[in-house]
Amino acid sequence: MKTVIRLEELGLFLFSIFLFSLLSFPWWYYPVLFFLPDLSMLGYLGGPRLGALIYNLVHHRALALLLYVIGTLLPGPALALVGVILFAHSSLDRVLGYGLKFTDSFANTHLGRIGR
Numbered sequence: 001m002k003t004v005i006r007l008e009e010l011g012l013f014l015f016s017i018f019l020f021s022l023l024s025f026p027w028w029y030y031p032v033l034f035f036l037p038d039l040s041m042l043g044y045l046g047g048p049r050l051g052a053l054i055y056n057l058v059h060h061r062a063l064a065l066l067l068y069v070i071g072t073l074l075p076g077p078a079l080a081l082v083g084v085i086l087f088a089h090s091s092l093d094r095v096l097g098y099g100l101k102f103t104d105s106f107a108n109t110h111l112g113r114i115g116r
Contacts (some may be wrong), residue, residue, distance in 0.1 A: 005111070009094040012061075016088035019068065025081055030088070037089040044106060052101040057092045058079070059100060 020030050040058035044051030057063065059072025064086035093099075099109030107114040 002111075006095050006097075008050075009091050013088060013095060016091060019084045019087070021073075023077060023080055023084065025077070029081065030085070032091055041089055041106075047063040048105060049103045051106065052103045054101045055106075056084065059093065061087055061090050062066045066091060088093055 024028070037058050040055045041051065045056030064083045066083070068080050068083025068087065071077060071083055094111065097109075097111055098114060099111030101107040102110075
């Protein structure tokens, strides 16, 4: 089952590349901005509860899609860019086994524990 989920997430990641192609930004923006959502891990400096809250908010794909849709419907291409980058990053994280976090530990995710 984990393989099926990872393949589905890979499909969503590839879909994010298509969504990005619909925007008018240069292609180099995609790889440059791709890892910025990981800055949300700095929330863990305030403890696991705050860290999980911030991390999960930034890595929540419904928020990413909402930002993308609002950015495409309104004259807000930067908002659409933020949405597609968040969507892409979260999808690839899940391909690699990094899921949304529980509040007890960074390693405890909705996809299982990270590491051994």
